[in-house]
Amino acid sequence: MDAVLQFLEAIPYDQILIQTVNGIVTGMILALVASGLTLIFGIMDVVNFAHGELFMLGAYVGVVVMAATGNFWVALILSTLTVALLGAALQLTTLRPLIGRDPLTTILATFGVSLVLQNYALWQFGPVARKIQEPFTGYFSLFYLDYPWYRLVIAGLSAAIIGGFWLFLKHGTYGIWIRATTQDRVMAQAMGIPVPWVHTFVFAIGAGMAAASGVLFGPLVGVNHAMGLDWVLKAFIVVVVGGMGNLGGSIAASIFISLLEAYASIWVSPAQAVIVSFVVLVLTLLFRPTGLFVPTPK
């Protein structure tokens, strides 16, 4: 009994609460990145290795627009649009010729794209991390911490973007086209849906979502050319844990994994906390390879 009490007293409740908030905030951003990735996979069997680089480029475009206009929200919107256009261009030039080939070749092509984009960013912006200024700097007190409102706003905004996108998928005409193409590509084509353009459009949306999360996340950490790698790895984990091509699953998995990592970093360094999510991935693949947050396939 004493041991239990001691254990309960040893748990740092305040830290756990703080980390819960932190975990949810990163989880929402991750969900925004991962939902683009899972959408692209679900609709065209493309594992987009360059997704992290689109996130990174989004953040950089945000930096540039911020420097020019000084307005965060303009930067957010312009960066989303620019990177979405870039995504469409990438899809047209590198992925469209690969339609009908082994899906594994798309990994190779997007890996090449990620190398090019990453080195392009290094060349254009140099190795020194840039910073995006937060749009507002209010704090509220959470135990001994002054917790920035901005973090909560990011979480809310990410949720709003994902929610809006979900409504679009559910009710918009083009959203229905997208869902039809995911379900049965050939049938959708037969019904007169321009499937190749749906692919391009979806890739552009995914790229735009990655860019938006890049800009939103920019104020929390520095923007540098290698930031995409961490995110694409995390997004892969999330997408696999949540069940490939499953939007709701990857959102749940994003929050789940981010919370675990946040709790783990109470005790170990953040670099080592990553291992927790790796372990979750391995266990998922061993015991439930279809994903944690999907109904059991019959």
Add this chain to the structure above:
Amino acid sequence: MTNRHTATYWIGFSVILALLVVAPLVLPEFWRRFLTEILIWGLLAMSSDILIGYAGMISFGHSAFFGLGMYGAAAALLMVRPPNLWLAIVYGLIGAGGVALFVAYFSTRLRDIYFAITTLIFSQIFYVIIFTWTEVTGGENGLTFSRPALAIPGLFSVPFTSATLHWFVLAVVAASYLLLRRITQSPFGMVLQSIRENEPRTRAIGYPVERYKMVAVMLSGLFAGLAGVLYAIQNRFAAPDFVYFLVSGEAVIFNVMGGMGTLVGPIAGAGFFLLLRELFSRFFTEYYLIPVGVIFIAMVIFMPQGLLGFARRWLNQ
């Protein structure tokens, strides 16, 4: 017909081998080192070709095997006095083999994209461990050590020069090539190729597909580890950068550029990549990956067979 083919094949092999043997005698120091490096990276690429080209599994985790080979060699060279070349190889192979066993056990249950992603994640696990476990691995700085002497116990012992190092690496790579070629032509290799062509059917015929895949991953990991040992001996350091998954990506690039499923193709691909890097570094300095990446994407789209892909059947006969 087959006799003529065999004769041409072996004549071609001997000519290229002879050229590579003579090369360090005529080349200047820089290119001598460059050629040795091509052979080492070629061995890494060849090891991943077993998986990519023959078994049809794209591995993004070869950096873990390569890196553990490096660290294994480092352990032998730092802990055992005097440093012993053969012990370094044994330690490196044990390191890489251990990791390969671990990775093989878990990742072979998965296919295609899932296999690629899991191997990638596994290599990152080892990267994080090596990067953060500073007391043992030296963390970000890695480990440096001196090069062991080329020695056969009881016979002779001479320090490596750049020429003898080249010949040593060449001997290891050529022996590995012949061994791997023999393996891919054996019944075991045939089963791997049948897994690539049609996995359900292979299973239906009665082959334990998972076991074959596990052996393939381990074999591939051992040869990747051997490449890591050679690289450690050539450069006298082990660093976490070589465990990072970009190295695995490079191994995949070598395969695509050279031609998957040919064994020699990946070596040619490594040579092609390193030459391109050398060429573009002159103009683009450290941003050489921009043009090289564009060439790589173009090759994936327009030339999926790679440089030597046209000779694939001929080389495998």
